[in-house]
Amino acid sequence: MEKLIDYLLQFGNLNQQQIDLIISKVRQVHLPKDKYFSEAGKVAKEIGFVSDGILRICYYNKKGDEITKYFVSENRFVVDLDSYNAKIPASQYIQAVLDCKILTISYNDMQELSLTIINWDDIINKITTKALVDKVNIISPMVSEDASKKYLSFLEKFPQLVNRIPLSHIASYLGITQSSLSRIRKNI
Missing domain, CATH: 2.60.120.10 (Jelly Rolls)
Structure with missing residues (x-):
């Protein structure tokens, strides 16, 4: 309260x-x-x-x-x-x-x-x-970014959330597939 x-x-x-x-x-x-x-x-x-x-x-x-x-x-x-x-x-x-x-x-x-x-x-x-x-x-700058930049922006703007949210929800939020997100995470 x-x-x-x-x-x-x-x-x-x-x-x-x-x-x-x-x-x-x-x-x-x-x-x-x-x-x-x-x-x-x-x-x-x-x-x-x-x-x-x-x-x-x-x-x-x-x-x-x-x-x-x-x-x-x-x-x-x-x-x-x-x-x-x-x-x-x-x-x-x-x-x-x-x-x-x-x-x-x-x-x-x-x-x-x-x-x-x-x-x-x-x-x-x-x-x-x-x-x-x-x-x-938060949303406007991410609209025109490619998938990698969207994920990096997400990490920057929501560092406290990234390990608490399932990858499927993050991928959906970013507008990419979960397999694409997995590849991006491996490359970072």
């Missing part, structure tokens, strides 16, 4: 009464490896804060291939934002790569926090903006 509060405090001030209210709304969930936090076709009803573990956001393309869009590790929020905000079915999956501990807040509790804590919406907007900017800064 402390990690969540410390993270929120990076984006705005909260007094002890506000912190206690937030804590009262948070529920800790254990999500076993390979289980879904959010599934395509279902409406996202809660937002999560990863206190331990790694999740991946993925979808299936028209060919039925599983594509990993990105990873969410500790001390980050996770949600299918379109589904959550618009109350529409999600188009992607959020899956545990490892056993995860996630602190969740329901949509209704988030609305109550918004009505009760004066600067709550400002804090959430700053967090959302930072997450989107981080995502663009």
